[in-house]
Amino acid sequence: MRIEITADAARFRSLTEPFLLCDPLRHTVITTGIANHLTGMQVDADHSRFLSVHDADATVIGVAMRAAGRGVYLGALPAGSVVPVAEALAEVAADADGVEGATEDATEFAEHWGKRHRIGYREAYSTRLYRLAELNFPSIVGSARRATDSDIGLCVEWTEAMRRESGMPPPSLTPIAIRNRISTGRWWLWERDGEPVSLAAHQVPVFGWSRIGPVYTPPAHRGRGYASILTAHVSRTLRWQNLHVCLFADTANPTANHIYRTIGFEPVRDFRHYQFTSAAIDL
Template structure:
């Protein structure tokens, strides 16, 4: 087994594309990350690192990444490789503060990282990956529209509010990042009586998939079905482009999980996010 780390997103894509194509849904975060780097959507892209695991015949059998401003994200990795992957990342990014991945893999990574670096770790949140099956379209008052340049400030504020409510650590999407994404037409607002009441966006389509997120409704507008119908609207738009649709939902948010199931999303896999701590403790 050999591990290779590169800062070159194009090289990483050329190395790993056949592997990622085997299960593009499982690797939606990594494939989206690559696309964001190659299309100029990733801020501070030169700080990112991409890791591939190779078999003895050079075949790629695993992948992970650390996008700039974020922690380690684990793709599918071969059995017995987690410790070696953590050690390889430590050689190029010893300041890692967190890890996210499928529950068993992320837990093993956190345990090894904690032992090697003398730190603890705690679970900040866990998510469930869903894929859209049969789309069910709800009813709610109002209408959708794509966000525009004039909505950047509102979208930044709502994205940050969502981050705080969910317990996700900083950094969140920056103003520059959100402005770029709005310019592509991938951020939507639901309006009622001319007032924005909900937000939903989708990621750049890759390998036939597009991932919904973020989705946010301010507390004063909740309970009216706005997030449900706007998410369904975005899904219908993507389906009209012959794309498959997926999303992540915070497992602690029972309302969101219920909404997505009602719309027609089916669960696929659970993921967990660990934050490393200065104290030598474990969860």
Template sequence: MRIQITTDAAEFRSRVEPFLLRDPLRHTVLTTSIANHATGIDSVVGVSRFLSVHAEDAAVVGAAMRLADHDLYLGELPRDSVSAVAAALAEVAPDSAGVEGVLEVATSFAQRWCELLGRGFHQSYTVRLHRLGELRVPYVTGTARRAAESDVALCRAWTEAMRAELGMPPPGLDEAAIRRRVAAGRWWLWECDGEPVSLAAHQVPVHNWSRIGPVYTPPDARGHGYASAVTASVAKSLRADGLDVCLFADTSNSTANRIYRTIGFHPTHEFVHYAFD
């Protein structure tokens, strides 16, 4: 088994894409992050690391990444490779503040990482990946519209408020990255009486999949079904383009999990995030 690390997102994509696309739903974060990185839609400051695991015949059997100053993210990895992957990433990115992946892999990785670097770790959150089955569009007062340039500051403020509520680690999207996504038509607002009351965005489609997120309603506008409505509206638009749809929900947010199930989403995978002490 061999581990290879590159800082070139395009090179990494050409190497691992066939492996990732065997299960594009499971690897939605990796595929969209690579696409955003390679096309320059994200404002990346610093060096990113992209890791692939290769079998004896050179076939790719695992993948992971560390985007610039973000936390480590683990794709599918052979169980017997996790220790070596942790060692390889600890050597090139020892300042990483955390790791996310499916429970068994992320836990083994965090244990080995902390053994190597003499640190501890704790669980900060878990999220559940859902895929859309039969879409059920609720009736809610208001209408959806694509966000415009004049909405960028509001979108930035709401996404920062959402990250603070969820306890998500920095950095989030900066204003320039949101502006590029808005210009690409990927961010939507639900309006009621002419005022924005909820937000939903979607990621770049990869291999016929698009992931909705972030979704946010400010506290004073909650309880009216706006998040359900804007999420369903974005899902309907994506479905009309022939795309399959998925999204993440924090497992501790019973309201979000309930509304996503109500409009037709079904849970598939659970991911855990560990912060290194």
């Protein structure tokens, strides 16, 4: 087994595309991350690192990523490779603030990382990946529209509120990052009587898939179906483009999970995010 790390997103895509194409749904975060780097959406892209695991024949058998300013994200990895992957990333991304991946892999990675760096770690949140099956379209008063530059402040405020509520670690999307994404037409608002009441966005389509997120409704507007109808609207728009649709939901949020199942999303896999703590520990 050999591990290769590069800062070149284009090289990584070329190297790992056959592997990623075998299960683009499983690797939606990594394929989206690559696309964001290649299209200039990723801030401080030079600080990102992409990792591939190769067998004796040089075939890619595993992937991981550390996007600039974020934690490590683990794709599918072969048995026995989590610790070597952690060791390799420790050499180039020692300042990573957390790790996310399939539950068993993320847990093993966090345990080894904590021992290696003599720090602690805690579970920050868990998510469930869903894929859209048959879309059920609810009937809710209001209408959808694409966000514009005049909505940047609102989108920044709501995404930051969502981050705080969910317990996700910083950074959240910056105004520049949100402006760039709005300019592509991928951010939507649901309006009731001319007032924005819910937000939903989708990621750049890659390998025939597009992932919805973030989705957020302020507390004052919850319980009225706005997130359901807007998510369904964005999903239908993507389906019209012959795209498969997926999304993540916080497993600690029963309302969100119920909403997504009701409009036709089916669960695929659970993921866990551990945040590393700065406090040293004795081992």
